Structure formats: C-alpha cells, structure tokens
Amino acid sequence: MRRLLAASLLSTFLAANTAFAQGANVPVLPAVDDPMLAPVPRAKVEISTWEQALTHVRALSTDLRIAASQVQRAEAQQRVALAGALPSLNGTAAFTHQLITKENVQAVGLGPGGITDIQYKTFKTPPSDYLTGQLVATQPVLALRAWYGIGTARVASDAARLSFDDAKRLIALSVANAIVGVVTAERIAELNRVGLSNALSRLELTVRKTALGGATGLDVVRARQDVEIARATLVAGDETLRQSREALGLALGIPEQVGVPPTVDISGLEHDARTTCKPSATVDARPDVAALRTRVEVAHRGVNDVKYQFAPLVNLQSGLATTTTDTGSSPNTTWNVQAVLSVPLWEGGARYGLLRDARAQEDIAAQNLEAGRRNAVIQVVQARRGVTVAEDRRRVAGAARDLAVETDRLVRLAYQEGRGTSLELITAAQSLRESETQLALRDFELVQSRVLAVLALASCPW
Secondary structure, X not given: OHHHHHHHHHHHHHHHHHHHHOOOOOXXXXXXXXXXXXXXXXXXXXXXXXXXXXXXXXXXXHHHHHXXXXXXXXXXXXXXXXXXXXXXXXXXXXXXXXXOOEEEEEEEEEEOOEEEEEEEEEEEEOOOEEEEEEEEEEEEEEOHHHHHHHHHHHHHHHHHHHHHHHHHHHHHHHHHHHHHHHHHHHHHHHHHHHHHHHHHHHHXXXXXXXXXXXXXXXXXXXXXXXXXXXXXXXXXXXXXXXXXXXXXXXXXXXXXXXXXXXXXXXXXXXXXXXXXXXEOOOHHHOHHHHHHHHXXXXXXXXXXXXXXXXOOEEEEEEEEEEEOOOOOOXXXXXXXXXXXXXXXXXXXXXXXXXXXXXHHHHXXXXXXXXXXXXXXXXXXXHHHHHHHHHHHHHHHHHHHHHHHHHHHHHHHHHHHOOOOOHHHHHHHHHHHHHHHHHHHXXXXXXXXXXXXXXXXXXXXXX
C-alpha cells in the first residue's frame, strides 16, 4: 500500500514537471480555514471623498479652531489699539457719610437793611450725608504712540491671517497623509491574510507529503514556524491598521477610528489637493514664510513703539461734576475744559530696557524668517525630488515582487518534484510576502509624495 501511494505521488510530480516544462502555472494551493483570516471589521465612520474630509475638519478640528481664534485675538487687539486714539468718557458717583462731624450755629436775618429778624441755624461740619457725581471726557490731541499702534495692530492681524492659511495647508497635508496611511494599512492587512492563507496551505501540503513519506518532521516544523511568523505579521498589521484609522480620526477631529471604503480612488487625492490648494509663485509667497516676514515687520514696529514712549502726550479733557451738599457761594454743579500736557521725564530707565528688548525681538524675528525660508526651500526641493524617488522605488519594488513571485513558483515546483528543501520553500514564501508588502508601501508612498509636492508650495483658501 505504501509503495502504491509513493508511486501515485511520483506520477503526480512527473505530471507537474511536465506542466512546468510547458510553462504552466503552479497548481492551486488547497483551501484552508482559520479564524485569523477574517478581516478587521470596518470602522463605524468612513469617508469617501476629500470634500467630506474637509467638512469634518471645518466642524471639528481643534487646530483649525485655535488658528481661527488667533485671528480673532489679533482683530480684537486691533480694535483695542484704535480705542487709544478715540475719545473716552468716564463717570463716577459717590455717597459719603461722615462719622465724625461738628455742629455749628449760624445767625440768619442780618441783611443790608440792618437787623430784621435774627434767626439761628444749626448745621454740621463737614456735611453728614451727600452725593457727588462726575463725568470726564478725554480726547487725545497729540498721541503719537497710540496712532502708531493702530498700524502695528493691523500688521499683526495680517500675520495671524497668514498663519491661519498655513495652518489650513498643514491640516490638509495631515489629512491626506492620514487617508493614505489608512489605505496603505488596509492593503497590507489584506496581504498579510493572503500570506497567512498561503502559509497554511503550504503547511497542509507539507503534512500531506509527510504522510506519504515525501517529507520529514523538520519540514513540518519549518512550515508551522512560517505560519506562526505570518500570524505575528498579521497581528502587527491589524494593530497598525487600527492606529492608522485612529490617526485619521484625530486629523478629522473625531475621537474614534475613521476608515476609508475600499472603493475610494486614492490616486484622486492629488487632483483633490490641486483643486483645494492653489500653488504659490515662490517660496516667499508660502503662507508660513509670509507670516514670518510680517512678524519681522511687527517686531520692527515694536522698536518704534518704544521710541514713541519718549514723546509727550496732549489730551483735551472736559469734566462735569455735581454734589448734593450746599457749597455756599459756588454752584453745586460745575463744568470745566482742560488741555493737559504730559511729558515723560524719568521713570528709572524702564524705557531704555524696553528698547533693548524690542531690538532683540526684532533680531529674533529676522533670524526666524531666515531659518523658516531656508527650511521651506529645502522642503519644496525635497518634495519635488521625492516624486521621482518614489517612482524609482515603486519600479524597483515592482521588479523585486515579480522576481519573488517567479522564485516562489519555481521553488514550489522544485519542492513538489523532490528537488528542493523546505527551507528554500519557506524562505521564498517569506521573501514573496515581504516583496508584496514593500510594493504596496511604494504604491501609496508615490501617491503621498505627489500630494506633498502639491502642498509643499501652496496656499489653501478652503
């Protein structure tokens, strides 16, 4: 009986050898079933279009909200600066109750015609209870620092808007990378399951071959070891997929896993990025560089702002005051107009210290501008070169995958014919799995590099 099985196996190998000589494919591996072959459940929330992603970002992104709030703060400071040159009106009211008073007597009835009817009136000094009120209106007439501060606040507001535009560019890049990351992780998880299925099929074949006497226990151990390696890779890949979905959720402002449907066209991201973000003419026009340049201007105006602290200030003031107490000969209500000249003479040298500080801040802003511009230039160059590099890596990975497929096919045929070893079979299978994974990574890396090349020198007015 054993000889009959061996003869049957030999005839099968000879038929396979003949088929290989005729250029036929490797026979289909036996079907296997395993709980780990079940795919990772789909995420509850999925996005299928770029506009859908931007809708979530506009509504939920904390980074976008923070950048928008910075613009609102700058606009509020601009209004505060304007208030320094406009009239101001302040009112005060006070009720006074004297705890210590003195009673006085005053004769009443002595007039120009002589003594008529003298009466004595008692009153307290100072008055016990009385109300006073005052209104003071001030109009700056000569306020050089306040007038200059209006322009400074306007420039700072422009810098905040440019920073907001750059925040939108970075958010768009982050979302695009997160989408590509999810699609990449989905593809790798799928390949890991194919690899596990193939490893289980090879184990099944090895077990059958061992039962027929064509393989040894070492071959079975090697096959099982390959299965466990495939399982470990699958577990790690599934966790990477879940983390990629969570990263996409955070990029969109959703604190849970967000997936991408299998039908999404990942290659359309580049077109969507071009539609949403417009290319800038030069590096200096990129929002972050433009914002840094505007902050240099703000810092320079800060130096002049300190210099204006040495200038005199002229205010026109008008005060209206009234009281309920009897003031004697003067009216209870008074109204005056004043021109007030304030000349800062000496305050301990604080302004000189502020001037040195402002000049240092101007130098820091200038160096930040230069560093930011250098980084932007390198980023643009690397992004454009990255497309060519990604294309070359994709081409190399494709050729390596094709060679790994052919090697795996030849090794499997040789193993079935008894000319190869289980070690060669397992090594070829692992090399194929790795090459499939690398090709998938290179495919999505190419898409990612193209999106980066678009957004590296662009502004995003969405």
